[in-house]
Amino acid sequence: MSKKSKILIILLPIILILAVSVWYLSGQNVAVLQPAGVIGQKERSLIFIALILSAVVVLPVYALTILIAWKYREGNTSAKYTPDWDHSRVLETIWWGIPLIIITILSVITWNSSHALDPYQAIASKVKPIQVQVVALDWKWLFIYPKQHIASVNKFVIPLNTPISFNITSDTVMNSFWLPNLGGQIYAMPGMSTTLHLMANKAGSYYGSSANISGKGFSGMNFTADAVSSNSYNSWISSLAKSKSVLNLNNYNKLALPSTYNRVSYYKNVPDGLFENIIMKYMEPITNGSSI
């Protein structure tokens, strides 16, 4: 076999695999790379910056590996052989130095982006933010709109270009609230409230899930987030205010019982302070009951 055909045999399947993957992925929702929110878009740029900076080291490594392995193979007796050459201050300074410089650049980026994209930090916008309280239950997500006194299970709707402030807790084990199209995730933990700020700027219906194992119903703990115009959002809110079910304490305790693959459901008349009570439940001394 000639050298050229050998290279072709290696290259062809690689090209073929790349082509098929690109064709396949172009029809799919690649959530992290196709963000529909400001935070997600900034996170995507960070991924590309970090990739390019890493490539400065990685590509030479790959090229050197192939070149050195080929040139200094045992069969090539014409290549130089220096069995005792084991040190070069210049070379070693280069490969301590260059990665260090790249990591220093990345460190600055990390420091700045960690602060700029801190999930606890409110998103600057002229539009008044909307608060959504998120409760992880066995095994579904409850979304409470405290101002509007409505709630929904496994689905919520947000208006476009409006900052959303999620307060997140759990009334069971630890979960993680992840909405990849809008950007990021934060743990949901019992007895605590964590915070995540997101803002959608492209209309659509987005998949979200729990990213932390939480028991047998874990895989069914998915939700849909619809980003819509503010008119559609308002009509969704008013339709929920007319829904049949009421989320009083009694109904909440029923809802909190373990169940899997729950359908979307809606509630009205959510009492004030439900979210806070769910957190406080874990602050009480030992009692017999576990419901609120």
Place this chain on the structure above:
Amino acid sequence: MMNNLANILGKLNVHALPSSPITAGAVIGGSIAVLAVIALITYKKRWTWLYKEWITTTNHKKIGVMYIIVAVLMLLRGASDAGMMRLQQATSVGSAHGLLSPNMFQQVVSAHGTIMIFFAGMGLMFGLINLVLPLMIGARDVAFPFMNSTSFWLFAFGAVLINLSLGIGEFSAAGWLAYPPLSELKYSPGVGVDYWIWSLQIAGIGSLLSGINFIVTILKMRAPGMTLMKMPMFAWSVLGAMTLVAFAFPILTVTLTLLALDRTLGMHFFSAGYGGNAMMYINLIWAWGHPEVYILILPAFGIFSEIVSTFSSKRLFGYKSMVWAIWAIVFLSYGVWLHHFFTMGAGANVNAVFGIATMLIAVPTGVKIFNWLFTMYRGRIRFTSPMIWFMGFVFLFTMGGVAGVLMAVPPIDFQLHNSLFLVAHFHTMIVSGVLFGYFAGITYWFPKTFGFRLNEKLGKYAAYCWIVGFILAFLPLYILGIMGATRRMDHYSASLGWQPLFIVAGIGASIIFIGLGLQILQVIVSIWKRNETKDLSGDPWSARTLEWSTTSPPPEYNFALLPVVNQRDAYWASKHSKTKTENDSYSPIYSPKNTSSGFFIGLFSLTIGFSIIWHIWWLLIIGFLGLVLTIILRTTSGEHEKVITVSQIEKIEIPLNGGTKA
């Protein structure tokens, strides 16, 4: 009567037996295999041999072989778990729900991670260190041979306990690190988490003892003249890894104890509510867990350093850089644990500091890769199968490193945390880094241990299958993570479009299985045709370090005369120097006696673990008394060493040296 019986056996009753056909099949198959081995030993009348030569041995080479056998068996079990996971995720879509129930799937996931890290990874590592480290530094054994035997038996009985969970009761379904509150009694009322706790506790104490043993061995038992800066790089990497063991494993022991107190005695260290704090557990477990990753990878780096230098027939490039890189990694690896939970809501300052510390580790790691490449530069590279593993490692590990740097940036981690991208990342590091390294090491040192080489052709085919299979199995997982797929899913909706990628991953896994099969075949064929690959020289690879200066396999005492070292690559130097060092005459060698104490310490530890899991309190007392008694008997019994006399040494050495006296 029935009531009394129930009390006697604690929580254990007939319901603990497997109910699903898959587990039942595995248990029956496993039991048949164990019975077959017992029958074979009885038929061949090998029980005394087994007891005298293996179970009671304190010889580091035999202990090393036993570690590797247990680790390989556990690797096969972990791999079959992986196969079930790939099958489930490729088929459990939309209306189909796959072969495994969610709970079973989560047990498989948890068992896979636990077994691969604690029993396959750690076992292969301690096995290889035992096999070669003392030889490499010119020592006759480890510093504490009895403790070494104890460490092994704690590890082996830890492995027994985790496998008992398959047939008696259940395993943890809380993930490989069993985060509370899920792992608390309220949410995991079965015995699964207890099995997880106690098998790790027993094996973990063994690891801690081994860590101390090898630190002392390296610091105190090097051959005359071998200063620290003349040690082989593998010895440096082991010293780094064992330092990590000595400081990290106590954290694991304490964390597991606190979780056990929560579950067994109703305490509230980590429970949800009642003042418990699960975040404390997550910090503690990763304060052990992150160093653990480097405990596994550093010896693999050491192995690659030896292999690259040997097969390039060239001195290791940048020795001092390599040593500093190891200690930079050791130091940094303690300061990065928080990157496993950027998403827990620590402030931006904390996240950024830990992110930067994490990225810094890429620098010394990169330095090591460049040094290996420049060891090959201007060398004469022989592409034996260990070098094929190395080439696969360089390409895959570097790719995995980039993924790691990405996730070290906290805002990027918010998107990729706990996704399949993360799963793909750490498998790249652990499979292509750790496992490829250990496979290369086993191939490299096999002839030293057994006196014949492994079949090269099958070894190379196996490596190609692993590399290609790995790419096919894990590239789809990187993509799936970016598409929003989380880890540990037993089912997903068809509309997400993930299934084709999971099927590709399944095909990749099958190719890895072919690789594994070829490795088993390789061992069988190599034993079958061992006369063709016999190593009579003791130095089949034209290598550089002291372990190759003795015979293959080495005598019980390793070196009849302790080697004297003047420089690095001492054996290479002695082969190429014209002046031969003058030989001294033999003197008697003190060698540790065999002891069954290590075996019984392990056995009683297993009893203690099993009785706490099932609340069988009388058995706990027996186990505890047995353990204490064994230790008292051992410490009060007289002489622990035997003397190998000069005439015994001569009897072994003279035929080897071609009939001349030393």
